[in-house]
Amino acid sequence: MHVQTAQTVAPLDQALVDSLDAYIREHQEEAGNLIPVLQYAQSAFGYLPEDVLKHISEALQISYSEVTGVVTFYSFFSTVPRGKHIVRVCLGTACYVRGGKEVLRAFRETLGIDVGGTTEDREFSLEVGRCFGACGLAPVVMVGDDVHQRVKPSGVKDILAQYEGVNA
Amino acid sequence: MLNVTINDKDVSVETGATILEAARSAGVQIPTLCNLEHLSPLGACRVCVVEVEGAKALMAACATPVRDGMVIHTNSPRARTARKTVVDLLLSEHEGNCQYCDRSLDCELRVLSFDLGIQEPMYVGAKPGGQADFSTPALVRDGEKCVKCRRCVTVCNEVQQVGALFPQYRGYETVIGPAFAMNLDDVACVQCGQCAAVCPVGAITERSHMEGVWKALADPDLHVIVQTAPAVRAALGECFGMEPGRLVTGQMVTALRELGFDGIFDTNFTADLTIMEEGTELLTRLKGALAPDDPQLPPPALPMFTSCSPGWIKFAEYYFPDMLGHLSTCKSPQQMFGAIAKTYYAEKVGVDPAKMVVVSVMPCTAKKFEAARSELADSGFQDVDFVLTTRELGRMIQAGGVDFASLPDGTMDSPLGYSSGAADIFANTGGVMEAALRTAYELVTGRELPVDNLHVAPVAGLEGVKEAEIQITAPLPDWAFLDGVTVRVAVAHGLGNAAAVMRAVRSGERTYHFVEVMTCPGGCIGGGGQPRFTTDAVRLARINAIYREDEGKPHRKSHENPDVLELYASFLGQPLGEKSHHLLHTNYEARARV
Incomplete structure (x- = not known):
């Protein structure tokens, strides 16, 4: 089973914690605030460290098990540090039947990492998506916020070359 | 009122009733699995699907409110086949080991499977598996048996507001458990066992001794x-x-x-003994607050909360560490x-x-x-x-x-076997309060608690939070400071209700002198270790039995138990004395919630 747990790799940057707290204060009373807070935290810290998840649980008064339940449910969230560029290969139904799996294999082989992994130079992380809502363009790959459509295994190297060494 | 037809029967139900409720009121049984009495329907297991004329898909009876004129078939071939498929699929992921299972005799999945006429596995393949968690002294979780109905999640979050259990991960990999599927001992679980009480299979049980x-x-x-x-x-x-x-x-x-x-x-x-100690502790705290010997001393914390229920104690240690001074120091x-x-x-x-x-x-x-x-x-x-x-x-x-x-009736042995009726009612929500009031009131006034048959009616029953006031008049000289004082008490059962009382006390919104908390709904009679399955009807039957036991006793008040008096005379000395302090009282530790 693919079980992820959280870790805190380095001490948390206090300025980022303060910015998270400000964001939480702003949305404290809103119903359904957990996911936006997690998204904010992930974009601030680059991933969701264990200490941040516990902090969010305390601040929103939502049980820790519910916070981690949401984090582990959505493939968008990561509890381990990731590369500068997140490559997400869609394996939703349309992408799957139009060769998404072969595209994923090409990314795995080219990057030399498995799904959930990060390259040693911290350039790329590889993830699987479950439908980006662009089924007409299948198979779809997202790198960061860019959508790449009708990707073929043979085009994978060219796509990666656009990002290598570029800051996200 | 809405009029619907269920299996060709005309049924009238209140607006807002679900199909399941409507069917039950008409005597039509629909099998359920994830559904729990009084709690919001989940619609998670799909065992209760029924056919509604005009609707494309089958509907979960527990989660679908009836509409006027609905025509419902609970037992059509389509509904029955779908239900059977649902249970077939649950069975395909369930590692039964029925002959070794704690739930051999009362497994709801086994009964469902039998009732639906399932005789062989329909789907065979990999099972998600999972490891058994033996980390706590009280509970064992076995992920292999879990069918993900989420009853335990509902009870842990909605009733107890502990939130130790929640679905983790997704799809086939879903684990119902603590954060990141850690061990139960690594999280803020109070081990009340309400999860084990509602689990339909053997996925959560007590750790056997x-x-x-x-x-x-x-x-x-x-x-x-x-x-x-x-x-x-x-x-x-x-x-x-x-x-x-x-x-x-x-x-x-x-x-x-x-x-x-x-x-x-x-x-x-020792319930009688608890009343002697806890009642004295309450009166001592009241004296310290209302008529202190030394006004320089900080006043003792009021209200005082009972401390008999270990799930509640652990809950307070996690969630209200700032209020541990309010808990009676009496051991359970x-x-x-x-x-x-x-x-x-x-x-x-x-x-x-x-x-x-x-x-x-x-x-x-x-x-x-x-x-x-x-x-x-x-x-x-x-x-x-x-x-x-x-x-x-x-x-x-x-x-x-x-x-x-x-078996013929036997009697308990001496010297630790005799009890008053006040001790019996420790089992019921409101019982410890009533027992304490029977003794404390008499200690203070020299008169019997002036209520019908010694029962404090406002604190009995299944209401989540109950309150009562007792006015003290003409006390004995030692307790003159209580003259005219109205003692305010509250009783909460179920930790969600206890948390509401704690928050109201902390904010100053409610003021009480004494609060009884029992971890489980209904009190100990609804405990996590009781025979399954505990519904409100079962709770009330047990509660009434306990009151009968009390009413049949020659002594109804703890301070009249001759063996307890003998224990003080020959061994302990007096309540809150040195020996009591050493043997019968304890202290609590703040615990980190996450």
């Missing part, structure tokens, strides 16, 4: 004694097919004797019993306490955790050695070849 007790009973060098909690006698009969609410006190005593215990005693005895009756047994009783019968084994029979799983708390060893030994749930005792009686139904 049966083997240890059998071994102790078989060892001729050991003096093995047993104490039985008040709530057990109103539920144990259910283990043998008796109706809920049958009192089996006498048969229970005889069964325990047949199992070979050297002394059969009553936690009720279980622990008072252990401490008294291995000192006073050991001395009296001339048994080396090192060779004494104290076994508890409790309606509770958290009592297993409590007995293992390292600080509860004031006798010089761990005060309580083994804790059996009501269910485990039922199984031991069965395994011991004892024909429970035909």
